[in-house]
Amino acid sequence: MKVYLLTMLLCCGVTFAQQTVTGSVTDANKQSIPGANINIVGTSGGASTDFDGSFKLNTTAKPPFTLKVSAVGFETKTINVTSFSQRVDVILKDEETKLDEIVVSASRTPERVIESPVTIERMGIQEIKNTTASTFYDGLENLKEVHFNTSSISFKSVNTRGFASVANTRFMQLVDGMDNSSPALNFVLGNLIGISDIDVANVELLPGASSALYGANAFNGIMFMNSKSPFTNEGISVYYKYGQTSQKVAGTNDYNDFGIRAAKAFTKHFALKGNFTYMTATEWIAADDRSMTGGSVGHANNQNYDGLNLYGDEVTTFIPNVGQVSRTGYREQDITDNKVKSIKADFSAHIKPWADETEVILQYKIGLGSTIYQGANRYALKDFMMQQAKVEVKGKNFFARFYTTDEDAGNSYDMRFAAWNVNRAAKSDQEWFTNYATAYQLSGAVMGSNANQSAAIAREYADYNRLPAALQSLSQFQVAPAGKPRFEPGSPEFNNALAMVKENPDLTQGAKFIDQSKLYHSDVNYNFRDIIKFAEVQVGGSWRKYHMDSKGTIFTDYDGPIEYREYGAYAQLVKKFMDDRLKFTGSLRYDKSQNFDGNVSPRVSFVYSAGESKRHNFRLSYQTGFRNPTTQDQYIGLDLGPFALIGSAAENLDRFQETKDVSAAGQAMGAPATVNLSGRNAYTNAYTVASVQAFSASGNTADLVVANIGLVKPEQVHAFEVGYRSVVQNDLSIDLNAYYNIYNDFMNTSRVISPYYGTAGTNASDPNVQMSYAALAFGDRRVYQVYTNTAAQISSLGFGVGLAKKVYKDFELGVNYNYAQFDFDQAEDPSFIAGFNTPKHRIKGSLGNANVIKNLGFNVNVRWNSEYLWQSSFGDGMIPENTVLDAQINYGIPKLKSVIKVGATNLFGTDYLQVIGAGAIGKLVFASWTINP
Structure with a gap:
């Protein structure tokens, strides 16, 4: 039936004779404008310009008709088309400012950034082209309000307004409307199943509580990544990037990234799109050897040494007359191959059954990768796979979507358990400590060794069964130990033991974890703008089911998968008063999780536009956010050796x-x-x-x-925010905001x-x-x-200042500053670990020009943050202040429809940290070639 329907649509579509309108869009300096929108007035037909500003618009409409040409930062222009032989070359006049960009996420309805009731950041086609990072996703770090937590070269999580972790379950990330967080492990794997650089249309980011419209987990913010439509962006696009990473520990290594996009609108009713990307690199190797048990670094002077990125030395015991002793560990780089890989693909069919704006989208996405994740332990995610399938129907005033997320941990394993059990494959813990105790005590008694000398002799014997000559003849050592000598990294014995451990899900003997969990989710929304006239009213709701299946390796699902459900509904009213100068937005949402009481999340905001041209916009908002306990918070049951994680459902x-x-x-x-x-x-x-x-x-x-x-229950935040946006002196953009958050029932461990x-x-x-x-x-x-x-009273506050101005011709200078702090009385809850994990001070600056000379552009970003405390279940410590410089130059070749870019991140090359326990971030130098039709 489905095949028949698609065939009919195709057949119907091809009966319409299509013609093509071609042209270009440039600015007043004759420089191309990529990403400009060309629409036929009164119809849903349209196209957009490529990197050299050219466009092709296929249409069944007959001349004469009118084209509307628009682009962010430029005035909209209309052109009359009287013949298909007419070439449409349009020059758009600058209309400074980015504050006139249209966004949807703030109120689930189109509105200008300057009129948004809350703080919002946006990245469009031009910003993606000019990013100084190797990918658009990495370039998000240069946005105001954004701070990254980097666990791996390919695993970066977005932090806004504090209380973040590598998993960052307080921040939601949507790709074409789908939540791309792991159903069971609860983290967003960076851009593993996200969007290709050549398919991303725009990114919208809301820092701060957003639960009134988006429900649970939109607690500290939400990000929307939206892809291009095959109806307006056709053709085959390709990019290839080659670079080299440099890090003190890992050295210099290759970086490769390739992507291809194909899109075709076969008729005005039917279009197809496909993407494929492949990336390989070498990890930022974690090699922090600080002692987690205090004392000196290394076993030479600390027999109970436990290095942060050494594993196996967490196994420790107290030996009478000897003291606390730990086993000899293995470095992280010995336990994993340090290779990063990402393969992702997506395919979609887009159907417009009628002449209106209704569109049916069938989409499938898959991501397969190898990276490193840091939670309570460090995990090597090997061949980790996530799939998503979506059916969506959307129109002018509504959408309805249903999607599933399916993940498979593949060959992933816990590196700490891998080291423990490689050690135990050579010699059991009991035997190792017995060997140590015997050699320690006899070396002192027979040889008169001091404590450090005895410890060295004892470790040599326990690890390798080797003794000084003075002890070899003693009867206590006449029977050879049953255990094998310690396996040296890289040896056949080590490799064989590690391979066996990585395949065994029994954590008393192995390190593999199993995860075949699923998520089912649906959303609906309807806007009554064409029915209700006194105000804009919309309603919507969502439903979600978790299906956890770890075979008892992560959760307590020993007897079969665990399932639970959540649902929510909301309504919003937007009304303008006082000659449209005052805009009121009121939202109310109710959410219910199967295991907890329901939550009501209101939002109220006012935006006042002052001045003759309404360019001075003041906003005030109050909203609440809430976060349900995650699947791990509720159902984890994991023995980590020194301690066990217990969910509190x-x-x-x-x-x-x-x-x-x-x-x-x-x-x-x-x-x-x-x-x-x-x-x-x-x-x-x-x-x-x-x-x-x-x-x-x-x-x-x-x-x-x-x-x-x-027992754990949902946490809430009451968020107050004020802000001001304006453009003064024609081209100086100002964006100010301040917030104050009060947290109740803040979740912690x-x-x-x-x-x-x-x-x-x-x-x-x-x-x-x-x-x-x-x-x-x-x-x-x-x-x-x-x-x-925690019962402790917790609050946070912060403010931000953003300025942007063209300082000379088309040279644009931007600078922003963010301040963030939290407060609570430790005496109210002495065991509470805040985990704010956010710098108090952050400064970012940028200088760029998309057209220094014809087709040549550049951009430079610099960011600085103050020192801050990092707290997590894996390790605590201070993150030093750091300054990072990124830069790129790009050159367009219109005849080849190409852009060549050369850039570098962390250009100074000094390794720096963002997460205690993760690898220090080095330098990446890259060159890319992008071909867009």
Whole structure:
């Protein structure tokens, strides 16, 4: 039936005789304007110019008719076409400013940026062409309000207004209306399943709470990436980029990026589009060797050394008369091949059944890649795949879409567990520590070695079964150890052990994680502008279902996939008063998740346009945002060794089960040889980590504090914002904003310690409480990381200033500054980890000219941020201040319909950090050739 319908549409379409209008669009200096829109007045037909300003418009309309030609930053012009032989060459006059750009995302209806009720950033065709980054997505970092968190050369998350992480579940990212975050792991994989550089039409970004229109998770902001239509952008486009990355640890390595786009409007009713891109590079290698346990770097002077980017040395134990000792670890670059790969493709059919603006879109997207993700551990995502399929119907006043997201973790694995279990493949933990203890104690007794010398001898024996001559004849060493010597990185033994570990999903022996989760989502929206006249009214809603399937390797889905649902509905009214100078926008949304109470999210805003030409625009808004706990917050059940992650959905507490061995001392106190623990131990029978540490140091049970952990629930933010936008002195653009956010039930993680036996409490006379004290003293205890909400009062505030001006002819200078801070009283919640992870001060500047001379343009971006604290479950530390310079020059070759670009990011070449635990970001020098029809 579907094939028949498409065939009929094609047949019907070709019966219309099509003719072509050709021409070009330039500015007053005769320089081409790419991305200009050409529309036939009164119809839905249209086209857009390519990089050299040329266009072809296919139409069945008969002359005479009128063309409307428009481009961002230029005045709109109309041209009468009287014959198809007429060539249409249009010169557009500059109309400064970017504040006149049309955006949709702020109110779900077209409006100028200057009239937007909230802060909004936009990247259009011209900005994409001029970006100094290697891709348009990386170029987003140079937008005002945007700060990146870089976990990998291909895995970057957008941070706006603080409280961000690598996963950044407080920020939503949509591609052609589809949420492209991972259904199970909850992170957006950069642009893995996003848009190709030659297919992106524009990007709109709203920093700040946006839940009133977009629901859960649009908490700190939302970004929309929109692709080009095959009806208006036809032809075959190709690009190729070659570059080299340079980093102190990784050295100099090749960077390759290739893409092709094909689009064809066969008739005015039917068009097809396809994209394919392929990128390879070498990772920014993470090699931070700071000690996470304090003390010196390296085992030479610190027998309990745990390096940040060394794995395996987290396995530690206390040895009487020796002290705390950790196993020898492996570097991150030993555990992964450090290769980055991204392959993505998308295909879509676009059908316009009637003469109006109604369009049916059938779209399929797939992304396959290898990169590194940082959460509680560092994960090598190998052949990670995500697919999306969408059916959408949209018209002048409505849209309805349904899409699915399907992911597969492929050959991905946890690098920390990989190192642990490669170590254990050579020698068990028990045997290794026994070897260490024996050699340590005898080296001191027989050889008179000091502590550091004994530690070195003990590690050599435990790792390689090698002893000094003075100890070789001792009877304690006459029986050869059963374990093998440590596997050296790169050796056949190491490679074989690592290969086996990466294929085994049992984390006691392997490191592989399985994820075949899915997401089902639908949206509808209707605008009553043609029915209701007194104001613009629109309504809409959404529905979503999560289907989590990790086979028990991430979630507690041991007995089958876990599913839950969310839905929401909203309404919005926009009304202008006072001769259209005052615009009021009111929105209200209700959302309900299956596991939580419903949330109501209102938004109220006023925009006043002052001045004779209404160019001074003041705005004031209040809105709320909320975030539902993620799939991991609710259903994770993951043993990470030193601690376990426990989601706090009520049913999850019983789903998580594990068995632990009790010490001989505990058994002597009457405890059983083994105990069964569940997730309830973490939430209902635990002490705070800080109090257990104090008790361990003092031995005073009065130091112990019972952890009072509640089950996680949605968090809310009340956001207040004021702003001003204007253009003064003809070409000076001003954009000011300030915000103040108040957070309630802010979600965070806490670490707690649960005794294997006994009851956590403060009544020292209770025998059950006494047993819990004994369990802590004997080391019979379990560390959990749990998901909960803090009762602390948290607020954040910030402001931004953006200025742009043409300083000489077409040289445009831009500068912006952002300030951000948060406040809370640590005494209200001593265990709360804020994770603001945002610089207090950021400055960005740009200087560019799209046409310095004919067809030659350039752009330079510089950004600076102050030092700031990074906090995460993987590691904490200070991110130093840094200054980064990016630059590019581009040259257009109209006869070849080509643009050649040469650029560099981090041109100074000094490696810098954005995430503690991730690789330092080096320099990328690249050259690209783009051919657009």
